[in-house]
Amino acid sequence: MKLRENSSFVRFWIASTTSSFGTYITTLALQVLVVGNMGGSAVDVGWVSASRWIPYVLLGLIAGVLIDRFHRKTVLVITDMGRGIILVCICLLSILGVISIGWLMFLLVLFGALSLFHDSAYQSFVPQLVPRRLLTRANARLEQSAAVAETSGPAIGGGLVSLIGAPFALLFDALSYLFSGVLMASIKHQPVNKVKTGPLGQQIKEGLRWVYQHQYLRTLALNTHAWFLFHSMTMTILVSIVLIELGFDASLLGYILAAAGVGAVAGTSLSPRVGVRFGVGRAMAFSRILYGPAVVFMALALAVNISDSQYIALLFVVLGQLFYGFAMGIEGPLEMGYRQYITPSHLQGRMNATLRSINRSAVVIGAPLGGALADGLGFTTALWISIAGLTVCGLWFSLSPMRNARIEDDET
Template sequence: MKLSQSQSFVRFWAASTTSYFGTYITSLSLQVLIVANLQGGAADVGWMNASRWLPYVVLGLVAGVMIDRAQRKYVLVLTDLGRGILMALIGLTDLFGTLQMGWLMVMMMGFGILSIFHDAAYQSFVPQLVPKDMLTRANARLEQSAAVAESSGPALAGGLVAWVGAPFTVLVNAAAYGMSGAWMASIQHASKVEAPAGSVRTQVKEGLRWVYRHPYLRSLALNTHAWFFFHSMTGAVLVTFALVELGFNESKVGFALAAAGIGAVAGSFLSTMVGQRLGVGLAMTFSRILYVPALFLIAVAPSVDSFHSPVFPMFVVMSGQFLYGFAMGVEGPLEMGYRQTVTPLSLQGRMNATMRSINRSMIVIGAPLGGLIADTFGFRTSLTLAVAGLAFCAIWFWLSPMRHAKLDENQIEGV
């Protein structure tokens, strides 16, 4: 069976691709909006990111229980439409000059609450649409769409922001979420998963036990939590670093960030092959190692003023972004495919919510910390600390049992 023969997956893929484009457009436009329209700094960008991910700390584990009890399709539709409404409010309030940093953080918290349920349902819905032996390929297709959006979304966002401004660019994302919700609603699918029995507390414990007592998922989860902490430090300062320290304009920032998407496209196309030849664990280890030189290139990039030309600084930053995206493109489908393969359908929501909620909790700490370090000690200091942290994660992953993980029936059944 080919993935293209599954109409439900094809529509899910289309909805996901539409949402991906909106997300990557907004990722840049909101940061430019804070810096240019609200006169904020790196710390403000960090607080905005933290407010988006803060709900994961409070509601993340409970969301997994609710997703395992709910019709995942309807959760996806409602959360897409809700996020589109919030994006429209942000764009319109800024357009009319009434948006303030406090209100932006409140709306991003609402966005984060909807995203908790959307993300848990999204990751748990794929195993209901395709058989187990097609999960890695299905996730590779989704990763490729995300990578294309990541490569073209920032460049498109940079052009849109320079042309029509950040508020109208945010409104484009609102429309993208609405379209994604419509595609999700068109999926013809009947749920075959029975709602788990027991209290919410009991079910939360079941999800935690599954993740943190599993010999491979435990290593993967703990290492990924640390990885997200240092990754979020980078995300909080990268756009402001490029605008302020390197002297890029909005369109150049967009093109520089787009290089990560190009790398992710290349990585996701090779992901399945690399996983088959090296094994899932070793392929993911390779990716964790590759993040280190990728971010190092960005941290040492020269400014436009020092070269009197943007060509070489752009080349250095885009090279680092490409390698970073390539590593994510290789790792993403393999990680998700492995998690979905070894986890029973009845635990998918809780497994995904457990890992995702703790990962996002790391952003709540790492993003504002990265911004504060950048504002106090400089952008390069913050990025250098992130490089050291990613190096620590790479060494840890190499020494962990996850390096030996394989999508092998004997290994999976023996867990």
């Protein structure tokens, strides 16, 4: 069966695409809401943004256990509906003029908690919709949609905010989540048996043992945690470089960041074929190696800018973003497909939640660390530290047994 003939996957893909666009609209609309409508500062924006990720750090491992105890489609429907209702509340409170930074953070913590459960169930639900040999191809379709949303979502969000205002832009996203929930509810699939309840600590340990004692998954997990640390450092430093060192405005920053989305679209289009040609492990190793050189292009922009060649500096930054996004596009579907392929159904929720929670914890550390290094050592030195870290991750991955990983002879 081809993916387009799988009506359940097609419905899932449409629902996922719709909510992905809404997510990028919300990210921009919240920032405008805090600064423009509420008169908040940059610190307020930082606290509001961080509040969405707090549940990933605090509840990630527990979420994995609960996901494995319930039917994943039910979790997806409830969390989509819940997030839509929360955004409606934020919209109404904003229109009435009674919202505060504290209340907004509280609502976004709830929003983040629902997103945590949704993301864990989402990644664990795909193997119930498509045969395991098609997981890489299915994830490539989902990643393509996410990349398109990443590229065009901020622009659409900016247009909506300008046209109807930040509160009503959030309402638009609320409708996208409600639509996604309704569509998810209509999906027909064969549910897997729920995990038998037991001591919470024991089930968390079972998930951790699976992730960190598996021959290949252990290396993939540890390497990815380190990658997220240096990735978040890189992105923090890059934004500061573009706005402060190169002197570009926020709108141009949006286009620069969108270049990574363009590269990701190209990468996800090639990902299944690259996996077949070289094997999942070697294809992922190639991607991990590519990140370091991609950021070198961004570092060269600083050197070029010293000579007052601002447009050439811009070209180097865009090229770096394109290659960076391309590497992410190649790697994403292969990594997700491999994780889903080797993990038993009763451990899918715990595997996905464990990786996501620790990866997001690395972001919580890496993002401020990148900013601190940039302030203390300068943009160039901080960026080269990130390059060194990403390069070490690539070499570590390429020299590990993970490079030999395959998916049933990669018949994707």
